[in-house]
Amino acid sequence: MSEDQAISDEILSAVAHDLRTPISVIVGYAELIERRTEEPKTREAAGNILEAADRLRSAVDRLLRDARAQ
């Protein structure tokens, strides 16, 4: 692996960490709230957060995949 490639890999790894870590917090707490509450509107809100976070995760995955392919 060239030095440039190694630097690029390290940057992408740092970006992946910085983007996915906050998504982990959103997904994690939303799942815990959805699982632990019996209040329908709160469950629905938590479900909506999970759906939105899943879309965000997919977008980040696509961006990182494309960046690594270049």
Added chain:
Amino acid sequence: MSRPYVMIVDDDEVIRSLLHSTLPDEGYDLLEAENGEQALEIADAREPALVLLDWRMPGSSGEEVLSALKQQYPDVAVIVLTADPEEKVRTLAESLGADVFMAKPFSPLQLLGCVERLLPERSLDEVS
């Protein structure tokens, strides 16, 4: 019989808090370390049965901590959590003895299932 220790190792305070909230206070006692050096000090004092280990941390990396833990305590179970689940990282973690390799974002329910599967029989008895 004493309760086993489960140690959370992550430099991100919010992730540590999430992991703490995910794991029930039953059957085991939770420990927290905010970096690799602290994790190894706590491991020496308490010998945890299970470690939840972040891979990318400032200072000692997850790779270094996993290697040291498995050399010193071969029976310790380790769940590696990483936001960069590239195949080469997984291969390296598994070659160093990681029991589970989990990508962030992770499902708390899935993580809890892994914790209960990996903990020694005695703790499962206490949980049930």
